[in-house]
Amino acid sequence: MIRVLLADDQALVRGALASMLRLESDLEVVAEVGSGTEVLDAARRTAPDIALLDVQMPGRDGLSVAAELRRALPDCRVIICTTFSRPGYLSRAMSAGAAGYVVKDSPPEQLVNAIRRVHAGLRFVDPALAAESLATGASPLTDREADVLRAAADGGTVADIARTVGLTEGTVRNHLSSAIGKTQARTRAEAARLAETQGWL
Amino acid sequence: MIRVLLADDQALVRGALASMLRLESDLEVVAEVGSGTEVLDAARRTAPDIALLDVQMPGRDGLSVAAELRRALPDCRVIICTTFSRPGYLSRAMSAGAAGYVVKDSPPEQLVNAIRRVHAGLRFVDPALAAESLATGASPLTDREADVLRAAADGGTVADIARTVGLTEGTVRNHLSSAIGKTQARTRAEAARLAETQGWL
DNA sequence: GGAGACCCGTGCCATTTGTCATGGCCGATC
DNA sequence: GATCGGCCATGACAAATGGCACGGGTCTCC
Numbered sequence: 001m002i003r004v005l006l007a008d009d010q011a012l013v014r015g016a017l018a019s020m021l022r023l024e025s026d027l028e029v030v031a032e033v034g035s036g037t038e039v040l041d042a043a044r045r046t047a048p049d050i051a052l053l054d055v056q057m058p059g060r061d062g063l064s065v066a067a068e069l070r071r072a073l074p075d076c077r078v079i080i081c082t083t084f085s086r087p088g089y090l091s092r093a094m095s096a097g098a099a100g101y102v103v104k105d106s107p108p109e110q111l112v113n114a115i116r117r118v119h120a121g122l123r124f125v126d127p128a129l130a131a132e133s134l135a136t137g138a139s140p141l142t143d144r145e146a147d148v149l150r151a152a153a154d155g156g157t158v159a160d161i162a163r164t165v166g167l168t169e170g171t172v173r174n175h176l177s178s179a180i181g182k183t184q185a186r187t188r189a190e191a192a193r194l195a196e197t198q199g200w201l
Numbered sequence: 202m203i204r205v206l207l208a209d210d211q212a213l214v215r216g217a218l219a220s221m222l223r224l225e226s227d228l229e230v231v232a233e234v235g236s237g238t239e240v241l242d243a244a245r246r247t248a249p250d251i252a253l254l255d256v257q258m259p260g261r262d263g264l265s266v267a268a269e270l271r272r273a274l275p276d277c278r279v280i281i282c283t284t285f286s287r288p289g290y291l292s293r294a295m296s297a298g299a300a301g302y303v304v305k306d307s308p309p310e311q312l313v314n315a316i317r318r319v320h321a322g323l324r325f326v327d328p329a330l331a332a333e334s335l336a337t338g339a340s341p342l343t344d345r346e347a348d349v350l351r352a353a354a355d356g357g358t359v360a361d362i363a364r365t366v367g368l369t370e371g372t373v374r375n376h377l378s379s380a381i382g383k384t385q386a387r388t389r390a391e392a393a394r395l396a397e398t399q400g401w402l
Numbered sequence: 403g404g405a406g407a408c409c410c411g412t413g414c415c416a417t418t419t420g421t422c423a424t425g426g427c428c429g430a431t432c
Numbered sequence: 433g434a435t436c437g438g439c440c441a442t443g444a445c446a447a448a449t450g451g452c453a454c455g456g457g458t459c460t461c462c
Contacts, residue, residue, distance in 0.1 A: 010305040013214055016218045081213075108212065108216030108220075156388065157387060157419095168442080170443080171440050177422085189355075190355065343408060378450055
């Protein structure tokens with residue numbers, strides 16, 4: 001039996017996934033949690049073989065949880081399962097030690113397939129996303145540029161951004177200008193949107 | 202037996218929901234589709250009692266599908282099931298003739314509960330969302346303002362917006378200015394974000 | 403026949419924004 | 433030690449933006 005831990009913030013989806021996985025005779029859902037902070041505790045209690053983590057969860061990011069989970073329970077392998085097919089997420093997931101990456105668009109069998117393969121010691125990455133990831137490459141943004149762009153994402157003024165990041169307005173404008181150039185955008189809003197969809201933030 | 206049609210663009214979630222609903226002895230999933238355009242055909246073929254529609258789907262909006270479905274098959278009742286708890290979506294869903302509104306955050310039993318209640322001729326709306334909807338009220342934006350804001354959402358310049366909407370730059374600026382005032386924002390990006398989260402777009 | 407809403411356009415002005423040049427301060431690399 | 437890249441800051445300038453006033457057009461409702 002493959003012991004599975006399920007982490008997703010949407011209770012309905014989480015429950016539905018659990019129902020589906022339970023139909024497989026070789027799978028056993030041993031824990032269901034709805035936030036990133038609960039994952040480690042639950043994993044220590046139930047010692048799952050596979051942890052299925054969503055990226056965006058309240059409390060803690062699924063990617064950062066993956067890294068810590070890997071250190072705390074080396075025998076537990078991680079599969080990231082998320083709505084977003086963003087190249088940046090994939091690369092961050094892999095460098096966080098994840099063994100699998102499944103997009104919620106893919107057919108149900110693919111998730112089960114991924115679980116079995118990962119449990120067998122292999123890796124599994126959504127094929128389409130893998131190709132796209134190779135095409136777009138890594139983030140061209142520096143850390144600060146990403147910070148500033150993140151702060152700019154909700155549409156505030158330069159003064160707002162400067163306050164939240166703790167910089168001068170002029171510096172913020174420089175970082176923004178640089179980010180706009182690198183993302184080939186013409187507005188910081190556009191730059192933020194592009195960087196977001198690439199998973200660079 | 203309650204016959205259910207399932208429409209959600211994410212195949213994994215759709216399949217999982219189907220698995221879950223099939224566990225209930227009085228429910229029968231008679232159709233699964235992944236886009237708004239397929240809903241009507243599938244409904245005509247399978248004559249479901251309940252159509253469970255996601256809001257955002259490729260092809261056609263779940264809300265507009267709901268309205269047409271209601272006209273084409275008056276006996277089929279519609280439940281909107283979506284990730285987003287946005288007041289505007291709820292009011293639009295209700296005016297489109299939906300009988301239920303369930304958020305994907307809610308526990309699995311709530312969906313089953315909603316299906317049974319709606320099938321019994323009652324209505325079901327997520328309680329938290331219903332309260333929030335009453336609090337925020339209807340959209341203050343005019344049609345054109347909403348159009349312009351929608352076009353502004355991806356961060357283009359005023360010239361871009363004017364081109365996509367087919368207006369003069371000056372007019373676009375006026376609509377934007379008005380929308381900014383109504384949403385109490387200080388940037389059109391902020392206004393677009395606010396309107397978006399309220400479900401006004 | 404108004405009154406009032408929304409729509410579209412023009413024009414003007416203060417502010418904000420994007421861009422560029424310049425300089426100092428690190429830490430890494432050669 | 434020199435060089436390079438990232439980071440922070442300043443200053444200056446053209447363009448874009450937001451705010452506002454104005455006029456004309458179409459509707460609906462009273």
